Amino acid sequence: MTTTPMPTSGVSLAGVASRTWNDVDVDPITLRVIGGALDSMAKEMAQVLYRMAYSSLIRESEDLGAGIFDVNGRELCESDSTPMHCGSIPAYIRGINRRLAGTYSPGDVILHNHPYHGAAHSPDYGIVIPIFWQGEHVGFAGCTGHVSDIGGNFPGLCMDVVDVWAEGKLMDSMKIYDAGIRNDMLIQHILDNVRTPEQNSGDLEALIACARIGEKRFLELLEKFGLDTVMSASERWMDYSERMLRARIREIPDGSYEAPIGYLDDDGKNRGVPLKVAVRVQVDGDEVLVDLTGSNDQVQTAFNVPFEGSVLPVxxxxxxxxxxxxxxxxxxxxxxxxxxxxxxxxxxxxxxxxPNFPASCFARFSQVNRIFDSINLALAPVLPDHAVAGSSAALCAIAYSGLASDGESYWVYIEINEGSYGGRNGKDGMDAVDALMANTRNNPIEELELNHAMQALRYELRDESPAPGKWRGGIGSVRTWLMQTDTFLGSEADNRVDAPAGALGGADGVSGSFVRNVGTDSEEVLFSKVTQEIIRKGETLQIKLPSGGGFGDPFERDPFAVLSDVWDEYITEEEAARDYGVVVDTETWTVNHEATMKLRAGEPS
Structure with missing residues (x-):
C-alpha cells in the first residue's frame, strides 16, 4: 500500500476544551464510579425519551440519541441508541453556540434542527439544556429524535424538493424556554406548521423531559463529587478512549486503502442515473483519514448529506x-x-x-450507510478478523400518510425496514436487522394495524438464498402491506443496484425491491425513492431489503452448517452441492462426507 499526504482541509469531530475547573487526581475506583454514572445517566435519558414519545419512530424504533456534553459540545457520554443521533449532538451544540454562546441562563431550553448548522437532518429535532453549577455554565444535556413531520412540501418524507427551506420548518438555536419562561406562542407557531401537531407536541415534551433528567442526574453527580473531580474524571475517560483507539489504529499498516466504487440507485428524480460513492481510508500512524474525494456532485433533490451533522459521526x-x-x-x-x-x-x-447551502439534505441515511460499508470493505484485506462483508447498508425509511378523520391534520407513519449484515470471520451475517449506522428496532405490525388503515399480509425473511461464504451473508426481510384506504407513500430507500459485496472469496448478496400489486396482472416495480406516490385502496406494496454478502471461500464452510441451512430451508440440496461442495442426504438428514470431499477436491463423483 502507498501512503499519500492527508488533505489539509480534513475535519475532526473533536471539540476544543476551555476549562473553568481545576484538574485534580482521581483514584481508579472513583474514576470507574463516575464513568459508570455517566453511562447510566445517558441510558436513563434515552429510556425517558422513548417511553414518553408519541411517534412510533421514536417510541418503537428508538430512533433517538441522548448524552451529556461539556460547554464546547465534547461528548462525555452517550446512550446505547442510534449512533448517528448521538454522534451528531456535538455538532448541534457547536451550531447553537455560534449564535447563543454567552447568552445562556439557568432554565433555558433550546430547540435546533438546522442541517447547515450541525443538525443530522431537519426532521431530527434536537433539544439542548445548558447545565449550570453554582452560577457557572459547565455543560449541556442534549438529545435528538426523528419527528413524524416538519411541515415541508410533503408529509413525513420528501425527496423531490428544491432546497432546504422546502424540507420544512427550520429551527435555528431557538430558545423555547428562556431563563425558565416557556415561549408558548413560539411553540404553538411550530406546531401550527406541521401535519402531526399532536405527535410533535408529545415528542417535543419527551425530548425536553429527556434533557431535563440528564441535567438533574449530572447535577447530582456534581453535588456528590464536586466539579473538579467530575470533570477531571471525564477528561481521563475521554483520554483513555482516545488512547485505546489510537493503539488499535497503530496496528494497521500505514497506507491508503480504497473501497470498490459503489453506486446509489439515483437521486429520487433523475431515474437511471446512479450516484457514485468513492471512499478511501488512509492510515498514518495513529490517525485515520476518511477521504470521500471522487464521490458524486451534489444533486437537486433532498438526497444530499449534511457534512458536520451526518458525515463526520458516521x-x-x-x-x-x-x-x-x-x-x-x-x-x-x-x-x-x-x-x-x-x-x-x-x-x-x-x-x-x-453540499453547498441551500441544497436540500433531508434524506441522507442510505448515503451514510454506504460510507460505513465502504470503510469496512476498504479495511477488510488488512483487518480480516474485524471486517464484515457488504451489508444491506441502505436504511429503508418509508412514510405512509393520509388525511386524518378530523380533516384538519394528517396521520403519518414512518417505518424502518430491516436489511441484514454480511458474514464475518467466525459468524454468519445477522438476518433481518437494521444494519450499520441505524441500530433501530423494527416497528411491530400490530402497532400500525391498530392505528392505521393498513394490513400486513407478509412479514418474514425473503425467499432468496443467502450469499454463499465460509460465513454466509444475512437475509433481508420482506414485508407486504395491503392498503385499506388511499395512502400516500414517500421513501428515501436504496435498493442497492450494486448488491452488497462479498469479502475474501464470499459471494455478493442480493439487491432489494419495491413492487406494487406483486403477483397480479397489474404488478409494477417502483423506484426505491419516491415522493408522494399514491397506493390505492385494495392495492399492495411489497418491500424487499437487500441481503448481505458472504465472507470467505464457501467450500471452507462447515458441512454441518450447510446441512443446517438446508434443514432450515435457507438453501436447497442442489445449492448445497453447487455453492458449498457439500453433499446432503435429505432422507437421513446427514452429510455424505466422502462425496463432499471429492466434490470439494474437484474429483468426479
Missing amino acids: AVSAIRTILLDEAVTEEYVPQNDGCFRPVKVYAPEGTIFN
Whole structure:
C-alpha cells in the first residue's frame, strides 16, 4: 500500500476544551464510579425519551440519541441508541453556540434542527439544556429524535424538493424556554406548521423531559463529587478512549486503502442515473483519514448529506466499531469525545457528502450507510478478523400518510425496514436487522394495524438464498402491506443496484425491491425513492431489503452448517452441492462426507 499526504482541509469531530475547573487526581475506583454514572445517566435519558414519545419512530424504533456534553459540545457520554443521533449532538451544540454562546441562563431550553448548522437532518429535532453549577455554565444535556413531520412540501418524507427551506420548518438555536419562561406562542407557531401537531407536541415534551433528567442526574453527580473531580474524571475517560483507539489504529499498516466504487440507485428524480460513492481510508500512524474525494456532485433533490451533522459521526462510528468491537475487545472502552480525536474526514464541497447551502439534505441515511460499508470493505484485506462483508447498508425509511378523520391534520407513519449484515470471520451475517449506522428496532405490525388503515399480509425473511461464504451473508426481510384506504407513500430507500459485496472469496448478496400489486396482472416495480406516490385502496406494496454478502471461500464452510441451512430451508440440496461442495442426504438428514470431499477436491463423483 502507498501512503499519500492527508488533505489539509480534513475535519475532526473533536471539540476544543476551555476549562473553568481545576484538574485534580482521581483514584481508579472513583474514576470507574463516575464513568459508570455517566453511562447510566445517558441510558436513563434515552429510556425517558422513548417511553414518553408519541411517534412510533421514536417510541418503537428508538430512533433517538441522548448524552451529556461539556460547554464546547465534547461528548462525555452517550446512550446505547442510534449512533448517528448521538454522534451528531456535538455538532448541534457547536451550531447553537455560534449564535447563543454567552447568552445562556439557568432554565433555558433550546430547540435546533438546522442541517447547515450541525443538525443530522431537519426532521431530527434536537433539544439542548445548558447545565449550570453554582452560577457557572459547565455543560449541556442534549438529545435528538426523528419527528413524524416538519411541515415541508410533503408529509413525513420528501425527496423531490428544491432546497432546504422546502424540507420544512427550520429551527435555528431557538430558545423555547428562556431563563425558565416557556415561549408558548413560539411553540404553538411550530406546531401550527406541521401535519402531526399532536405527535410533535408529545415528542417535543419527551425530548425536553429527556434533557431535563440528564441535567438533574449530572447535577447530582456534581453535588456528590464536586466539579473538579467530575470533570477531571471525564477528561481521563475521554483520554483513555482516545488512547485505546489510537493503539488499535497503530496496528494497521500505514497506507491508503480504497473501497470498490459503489453506486446509489439515483437521486429520487433523475431515474437511471446512479450516484457514485468513492471512499478511501488512509492510515498514518495513529490517525485515520476518511477521504470521500471522487464521490458524486451534489444533486437537486433532498438526497444530499449534511457534512458536520451526518458525515463526520458516521466515519468516527465506523472506525470505532471496526477496531473496538466489543466481541473482540476485552477492555471496556466508553464512547465519548476521545473516540472522535484520531479520525478526520474530507469531502470536497459541492458533493453529496458536503453540499453547498441551500441544497436540500433531508434524506441522507442510505448515503451514510454506504460510507460505513465502504470503510469496512476498504479495511477488510488488512483487518480480516474485524471486517464484515457488504451489508444491506441502505436504511429503508418509508412514510405512509393520509388525511386524518378530523380533516384538519394528517396521520403519518414512518417505518424502518430491516436489511441484514454480511458474514464475518467466525459468524454468519445477522438476518433481518437494521444494519450499520441505524441500530433501530423494527416497528411491530400490530402497532400500525391498530392505528392505521393498513394490513400486513407478509412479514418474514425473503425467499432468496443467502450469499454463499465460509460465513454466509444475512437475509433481508420482506414485508407486504395491503392498503385499506388511499395512502400516500414517500421513501428515501436504496435498493442497492450494486448488491452488497462479498469479502475474501464470499459471494455478493442480493439487491432489494419495491413492487406494487406483486403477483397480479397489474404488478409494477417502483423506484426505491419516491415522493408522494399514491397506493390505492385494495392495492399492495411489497418491500424487499437487500441481503448481505458472504465472507470467505464457501467450500471452507462447515458441512454441518450447510446441512443446517438446508434443514432450515435457507438453501436447497442442489445449492448445497453447487455453492458449498457439500453433499446432503435429505432422507437421513446427514452429510455424505466422502462425496463432499471429492466434490470439494474437484474429483468426479
